Amino acid sequence: MVGLLKRLLGWRPRSLSDDRARALANHPDPRRRADLARRADLRPDLLVYLAGDRDPAVRRAVALNPAAPVQVNLRLASDDSALVRGDLAAKIARLGVGLSAEDRARWYQATSEALEIVARDQVARVRLILAEALKDVADAPPEVMRRLARDAELAVSGPVLRFSPALTDEDLLAVIGASPVPGALTAISHRAGLNGPVCDAIAASNDIAAITVLLGNPLAQIREETLDRLTTRAADIEAWHRPLVERPRLSSRATQRLARFVAADLLRALAERDDLDPQAAAAVALEVERRLAESAPAEAGAAAPPYSAAEAALARARTLQADGKLTAATIEAALLAGDAALVEAALTLLGRLPLGTVAQVVATQSAKGIIAVTWRAGLPAGLATLLQTRLLHLPPSRVLPTRSDGAFPLSTAELMWQIEFFGTEEG
Numbered sequence: 001m002v003g004l005l006k007r008l009l010g011w012r013p014r015s016l017s018d019d020r021a022r023a024l025a026n027h028p029d030p031r032r033r034a035d036l037a038r039r040a041d042l043r044p045d046l047l048v049y050l051a052g053d054r055d056p057a058v059r060r061a062v063a064l065n066p067a068a069p070v071q072v073n074l075r076l077a078s079d080d081s082a083l084v085r086g087d088l089a090a091k092i093a094r095l096g097v098g099l100s101a102e103d104r105a106r107w108y109q110a111t112s113e114a115l116e117i118v119a120r121d122q123v124a125r126v127r128l129i130l131a132e133a134l135k136d137v138a139d140a141p142p143e144v145m146r147r148l149a150r151d152a153e154l155a156v157s158g159p160v161l162r163f164s165p166a167l168t169d170e171d172l173l174a175v176i177g178a179s180p181v182p183g184a185l186t187a188i189s190h191r192a193g194l195n196g197p198v199c200d201a202i203a204a205s206n207d208i209a210a211i212t213v214l215l216g217n218p219l220a221q222i223r224e225e226t227l228d229r230l231t232t233r234a235a236d237i238e239a240w241h242r243p244l245v246e247r248p249r250l251s252s253r254a255t256q257r258l259a260r261f262v263a264a265d266l267l268r269a270l271a272e273r274d275d276l277d278p279q280a281a282a283a284v285a286l287e288v289e290r291r292l293a294e295s296a297p298a299e300a301g302a303a304a305p306p307y308s309a310a311e312a313a314l315a316r317a318r319t320l321q322a323d324g325k326l327t328a329a330t331i332e333a334a335l336l337a338g339d340a341a342l343v344e345a346a347l348t349l350l351g352r353l354p355l356g357t358v359a360q361v362v363a364t365q366s367a368k369g370i371i372a373v374t375w376r377a378g379l380p381a382g383l384a385t386l387l388q389t390r391l392l393h394l395p396p397s398r399v400l401p402t403r404s405d406g407a408f409p410l411s412t413a414e415l416m417w418q419i420e421f422f423g424t425e426e427g
Contacts, residue, residue, distance in 0.1 A: 021046055030055040037061035044069045056081040063088040066095055070110050077117035086126045089118045093133030096140075105139050112141045119147045127156045138165040146171055154183040161187040169195055176201045185210035186336070194220040203230055208237060208329065212337045215243035224251050235261045236325075238316055238342060239333035245270050255280040259287040263312040265341075267291065313341035317349050326350060328379050335390040343391055350377035357422050365392045367400045371410055372418030381408045 016039065024036040025046055030053075036042065037050045038061045051062045051072045056079075062068055063076045063084050076088045092115060096107045108115070118130050131148045134140040145166040151157040160167070161175065161184055172188055176198070185207045188198065194214070199222045202214050211230065214220055227247065231254040234240040241262045244254070246269070255276055259267060271284045320326040326346055334342045344358040351358075351373055361369035367388050374384035381402040388399045400409045408415065 016041060018043070025049055030058055033058045034061040038065060040065065040067045042067060044072075047072050048075075051075050056084055059084045060087050064091050066091065070114075073111055073114045074117070077114040082121075082123040082126050085118060085121055085123070086129045088114070089126060089130040090133055092118075093130065093137070093140075097137065101139065108139065108141050112144065115141055115144045116147070119144045124151075124153045124156060127151060127153070131156045131160050134166075135159040135163045136165070140164070140166045142166055142171075146174075149175055150178070150180070152181055154181050154187070157181065157184055158187040162190045169198055172198050173201055176205070186213050189213035189217060189220070191217075192219045196221050196223050196226075199223065200226055208239060209333045209336055212239045212243060212333045215240055215247060216337055218248065222247075224249075224254075227251065228254050228257075231257045234258070236323075238320060238325075239330065239337045239339065241266055242339050243337050249275070250280075252277050252280040252283075256283040259284045263316050264291065265312045313339075313345040314348070314355070316342055317345035320346070321349055328383050331379070332383060332386060335386060340391060343387070347373050347377050350379065351419075352376075353419075361422055362392060365394060365398075366418075366422075367392065367394060367398060368410060368414070368418050369422055371400060371408055372415045372422075375408055375410075375415045376419050381406060384408065 021036065021042065024032055027033055027036075033050065033053060033055065034057050037047070037053075037058050042065075044067075047062055047065065047068050048071065050058055051068070052075075053059055053062075059076060059079060059081065060083055062072060063079070064087050068076075073088060073092060076084055079085050079088075092111045096104050096111075099107055115130065118126060121127050127148065130144075131151070134145065134148070145160060145164050148160045149157055149164070149167055149171060151160075157180070161172070172191075175184060176188065185202055185205060186209050188194070189202055189210045190213055194202075194217065199214060199220050202210055203222070203226045205211070214222065215230065227244075228251055230240065231244060234244055241258070244250075244258055245262060245266045250258075250273075255270065256279075259270055262270065267284070267288060271281075271288055276284065317326060320330060326349065331343055331346050334346070340362075344362065347353070347358045348355060353373070353376065358373055361373055370387045370392055371381075371384045374381070374387060385399060385401055388394045389396075403409055410418070
């Protein structure tokens with residue numbers, strides 16, 4: 001293993017004559033110089049020389065060469081070409097993964113200066129390459145990971161905040177307290193095994209989507225007092241109802257409070273839990289009886305009509321619409337919480353579509369259909385992408401993304417045709 005580390009840090013046995021190597025390093029054809037730069041047995045001084053080549057293809061070959069010495073990596077970290085810098089970032093991170101813990105720590109220490117330069121790169125794509133490569137590495141350089149976690153681009157910071165084992169609770173709390181970019185708290189909320197202080201900080205924020213994900217994270221160690229406070233706030237936040245009802249180890253106070261305002265289908269789910277203490281179980285049963293009495297038909301002896309999940313969701317959506325809260329943010333939060341019934345009801349109301357139209361689109365997994373429904377509902381094109389992955393559960397290969405200018409990927413004629421195909425307007 002020591003020998004492997006020596007080779008990574010620049011040492012290689014020579015199998016090419018010095019004269020021949022120097023001649024190739026000055027060859028007029030850049031392809032010949034690039035071929036030379038890829039050689040694992042090239043002398044370090046020639047790699048230093050080729051790192052200054054005028055052709056970026058040659059410098060990319062040097063950046064990808066595992067034999068390049070540390071000083072070459074440091075030089076290429078500030079190269080004029082973003083392609084060179086991106087290749088360098090991927091190589092450094094990749095080579096570290098193949099080492100033992102001790103040698104990996106030495107490797108990252110030797111290359112930490114180059115990594116820190118790449119982590120500050122002005123091109124987001126370069127920083128993204130580094131973030132993706134290091135997001136699962138436990139002993140990645142801490143300062144590099146902290147910088148990536150604070151990145152202004154969510155595409156860069158998101159994977160690090162969600163997965164990096166190199167980030168401590170103190171690092172996460174610092175990010176939360178620094179008004180991070182939208183979506184950063186949601187990424188943290190996805191982390192496995194979130195500790196109490198971090199959960200408390202997220203719960204104390206006004207980030208509805210992040211708290212929705214936190215509540216739905218079964219490995220988040222949310223304290224009982226924190227859950228009680230969230231339950232108090234949840235009456236007007238529909239997206240929290242389902243993850244709260246499904247949250248393990250609900251306190252008696254939280255259970256009784258939820259029973260007062262959740263929809264009928266969630267109340268039934270609450271009543272069916274087998275971990276309620278006697279006091280909470282009795283309170284939930286009493287609330288069920290009260291609602292049944294309120295919904296009983298006026299004629300004696302008549303049977304009450306069934307109260308389906310779809311009808312309950314439609315009633316919730318109408319309440320939100322009447323309060324002016326049936327927005328894209330509400331639908332996104334419901335998606336993240338797995339509340340498909342509310343999402344379908346919201347799209348039906350906002351799009352003025354016949355009942356069952358959205359369900360048909362979902363059942364057929366029609367990407368074009370859900371894009372048209374999103375457009376008809378007056379919602380942003382970006383939400384259509386999330387609906388394809390979260391509601392239709394389409395694989396990435398079948399998702400139709402928004403255009404580069406943020407517009408829907410279908411023409412107006414195509415959108416109208418999809419609406420007519422699945423169902424007509426209600427008017």
